[in-house]
Amino acid sequence: MNHTHDLIVVGAGPAGMSAAMTGAAEGLKTLLLDEQPRPGGQIYRNVTAVRPSVAALLGPDYQHGATLASGLADSGVESAFGTLVWDVAPDLTVTAQRDGRSFAVRAPQIIAATGAMERSTPIPGWTLPGVLNAGAAQIALKSAATVPSGQVVLAGAGPLLLLVACQLLDAGVALQAIVQTAPADNFTRALRHLPAALGAPAYLAKGLRMLWRLRRHGVPMYAAAQGLRVEGSERVQALVFQVAGVVHRLPAEVVLLHHGVVPNTQLGRLLRIDHAWDEAQLAWRPRLDAWGQSSLPGLRIVGDGAGIAGALAAEPSGVLAALGAAQALGRISADARDERARPVRRALARQLRIRPFLDALYRPPQWLAEPVDEAIVCRCEEVTAGKIREMARLGCQGPNQTKFFSRCGMGPCQGRMCGLTVTQILARALDKTPEQTGSYHIRSPLKPVPLGSLAALANHDEKEADHGH
Numbered sequence: 001m002n003h004t005h006d007l008i009v010v011g012a013g014p015a016g017m018s019a020a021m022t023g024a025a026e027g028l029k030t031l032l033l034d035e036q037p038r039p040g041g042q043i044y045r046n047v048t049a050v051r052p053s054v055a056a057l058l059g060p061d062y063q064h065g066a067t068l069a070s071g072l073a074d075s076g077v078e079s080a081f082g083t084l085v086w087d088v089a090p091d092l093t094v095t096a097q098r099d100g101r102s103f104a105v106r107a108p109q110i111i112a113a114t115g116a117m118e119r120s121t122p123i124p125g126w127t128l129p130g131v132l133n134a135g136a137a138q139i140a141l142k143s144a145a146t147v148p149s150g151q152v153v154l155a156g157a158g159p160l161l162l163l164v165a166c167q168l169l170d171a172g173v174a175l176q177a178i179v180q181t182a183p184a185d186n187f188t189r190a191l192r193h194l195p196a197a198l199g200a201p202a203y204l205a206k207g208l209r210m211l212w213r214l215r216r217h218g219v220p221m222y223a224a225a226q227g228l229r230v231e232g233s234e235r236v237q238a239l240v241f242q243v244a245g246v247v248h249r250l251p252a253e254v255v256l257l258h259h260g261v262v263p264n265t266q267l268g269r270l271l272r273i274d275h276a277w278d279e280a281q282l283a284w285r286p287r288l289d290a291w292g293q294s295s296l297p298g299l300r301i302v303g304d305g306a307g308i309a310g311a312l313a314a315e316p317s318g319v320l321a322a323l324g325a326a327q328a329l330g331r332i333s334a335d336a337r338d339e340r341a342r343p344v345r346r347a348l349a350r351q352l353r354i355r356p357f358l359d360a361l362y363r364p365p366q367w368l369a370e371p372v373d374e375a376i377v378c379r380c381e382e383v384t385a386g387k388i389r390e391m392a393r394l395g396c397q398g399p400n401q402t403k404f405f406s407r408c409g410m411g412p413c414q415g416r417m418c419g420l421t422v423t424q425i426l427a428r429a430l431d432k433t434p435e436q437t438g439s440y441h442i443r444s445p446l447k448p449v450p451l452g453s454l455a456a457l458a459n460h461d462e463k464e465a466d467h468g469h
Contacts, residue, residue, distance in 0.1 A: 380411020
């Protein structure tokens with residue numbers, strides 16, 4: 001099909017909004033697509049419609065998203081919210097669904113701002129009702145102003161775990177405990193990055209304030225926990241773990257798990273672009289140049305989808321990619337692009353100073369990548385870690401062979417939740433590196449699409465053909 005736009009941006013979080021606004025400012029006919037009904041992405045979800053009381057509870061960092069959303073509204077960007085992108089072809093034709101009907105658009109430049117997703121925590125019992133990701137509790141707060149009730153325990157590692165704990169505390173939730181799983185030697189590893197991290201004092205101060213608030217409110221905190229498992233029959237009843245060889249059992253009606261976030265690489269995997277294993281973040285990330293350009297000409301990736309760096313780093317990354325797109329399309333010269341990029345790169349560098357420190361401090365424990373045999377890894381098909389190891393013993397050399405023989409990764413999530421863990425389990429079992437082991441091949445549709453939606457796409461194509469005759 002012919003080009004319908006100059007630039008298509010997929011995802012309306014901080015990186016996507018910044019990219020779309022910059023593209024429009026450079027004179028590009030820009031289309032912004034997002035699955036949510038409003039701009040904001042996960043980090044600023046529902047920011048334009050949230051209750052003032054909830055916005056105050058979530059704090060100024062969250063409220064900053066309203067400034068971006070306001071700028072987007074005034075930018076002249078063509079936006080399509082409530083729109084699910086379910087395919088991108090190698091010629092950069094984007095197929096999406098809105099209001100139950102699929103349609104196709106195409107541009108010579110695409111910026112994917114698909115963000116991050118929470119790393120899964122495959123421990124025994126994590127599939128029981130009442131066990132959620134910590135981010136899910138935050139989404140419920142932003143979207144519906146609801147919080148979990150009953151005995152709530154948070155477990156895992158990462159800044160978001162502490163942030164969600166503070167937000168729930170402010171919302172009146174009685175926290176039973178915070179069970180931190182970061183290994184004790186993480187702090188020693190992080191110390192060598194502290195001088196650079198001191199260049200981002202606001203981040204460090206925010207973390208210390210959160211810890212101080214939790215301790216001031218008397219929330220019990222456990223450190224370097226291991227051997228986590230959730231107990232329960234019909235639903236969660238307790239979280240069991242060990243600290244320094246001592247077994248603890250905490251009664252719980254809700255367990256919130258979190259071990260950091262990882263780039264959402266599904267769209268890039270669909271297009272078979274080059275990825276590398278990031279040993280610092282223990283996740284895949286796309287190989288990109290300084291302007292977000294991937295190994296597929298015209299496809300750029302920005303924000304946390306390019307590597308976890310946070311919301312404030314996502315904004316300048318979106319701007320840089322849009323400047324790169326404008327230059328590639330001949331709208332600005334390389335010199336003009338570079339000149340406009342200089343202050344943006346300085347802003348990005350300031351935001352990245354803290355990352356090595358945080359990556360080292362909250363590096364997930366090794367046992368997370370080596371779940372016990374009985375732990376379910378693939379929730380969709382209920383495949384255990386032991387089954388994956390059995391596939392390795394039978395000769396499966398990577399995730400895709402393992403999928404064929406075990407159905408692991410064949411569910412509707414297409415391996416989003418289990419993919420990293422499967423790669424890590426197989427790498428260990430086969431004595432390979434994650435890059436040698438590989439990842440799942442992703443196929444269209446990226447998410448389930450009703451047949452009626454596909455029929456609408458076919459009918460549209462027939463009408464276009466008739467019109468052409």
